[in-house]
Amino acid sequence: MSTFRKTFELRDGRTLTLRAPQLEDAQGLIDQMKCVDGETKFLAREAGEFQLTVEQEQDFIRRSLETDQRQFLIADVDGEIVGNCAVGLVSTTRRYRHKAAMGIAICKAYWHMGIGSKLMQNCIEWCRARGVEQLELEVVTENSSAIAMYEKFGFEIFGTKKHAMKYADGTYADEYYMILFLNEQ
Numbered sequence: 246m247s248t249f250r251k252t253f254e255l256r257d258g259r260t261l262t263l264r265a266p267q268l269e270d271a272q273g274l275i276d277q278m279k280c281v282d283g284e285t286k287f288l289a290r291e292a293g294e295f296q297l298t299v300e301q302e303q304d305f306i307r308r309s310l311e312t313d314q315r316q317f318l319i320a321d322v323d324g325e326i327v328g329n330c331a332v333g334l335v336s337t338t339r340r341y342r343h344k345a346a347m348g349i350a351i352c353k354a355y356w357h358m359g360i361g362s363k364l365m366q367n368c369i370e371w372c373r374a375r376g377v378e379q380l381e382l383e384v385v386t387e388n389s390s391a392i393a394m395y396e397k398f399g400f401e402i403f404g405t406k407k408h409a410m411k412y413a414d415g416t417y418a419d420e421y422y423m424i425l426f427l428n429e430q
């Protein structure tokens with residue numbers, strides 16, 4: 246059962262808490278996901294496409310709290326859920342157990358305050374504590390802020406997936422495949 250909780254002071258003096266979500270966070274988490282989906286074209290869903298009910302979200306939270314193969318954290322600023330981040334093993338089979346993947350999404354009003362870096366740092370620590378050797382992700386090639394953050398932590402681009410996303414208006418976005426080799430850092 247995850248009881249993860251860490252607090253930090255943001256540059257503007259507010260308190261950032263990174264913590265494992267509890268069942269009572271389900272509605273706040275749904276609101277945060279819907280908010281960020283409508284604010285960026287760099288995530289997997291179109292605006293309005295996130296459809297989980299409170300009960301379904303609670304099931305997801307419950308499973309996240311019980312597993313040790315994945316860590317799901319929320320970023321809470323003075324009691325408001327403003328971001329979330331997940332890191333987990335790609336597969337539990339012997340041949341893939343050395344790799345993990347991650348995803349991160351923060352509401353626009355909270356970008357560029359250092360929250361993404363704190364979540365990123367935690368993902369890396371989670372991997373290191375489990376002997377994970379590679380942390381991988383996909384990022385839209387135009388998402389320069391995210392790419393700058395990943396490169397700051399040592400991720401490198403290993404390829405481009407052409408037309409990885411197709412938007413509702415029929416246009417496409419390419420994605421970079423990025424990997425952080427933890428044994429080389």
Ligand SMILES: CC(C)(COP(=O)(O)OP(=O)(O)OC[C@H]1O[C@@H](n2cnc3c(N)ncnc32)[C@H](O)[C@@H]1OP(=O)(O)O)[C@@H](O)C(=O)NCCC(=O)NCCS
Pocket residue numbers: 285287288349350351352355356357358359360361362363382383384385388389390391393394395397
């Ligand atoms: C990408 C994202 C997670 C970054 O989180 P954040 O809290 O804004 O990041 P931080 O404030 O910790 O900044 C981390 C680094 O990102 C880069 N960065 C931040 N803002 C930037 C900007 N305006 N321009 C260029 N690089 C920027 C910098 O390298 C920065 O490091 P520094 O502060 O030491 O210079 C956040 O913008 C977000 O959730 N975006 C929408 C969803 C998304 O794109 N998720 C990633 C999908 S792969």
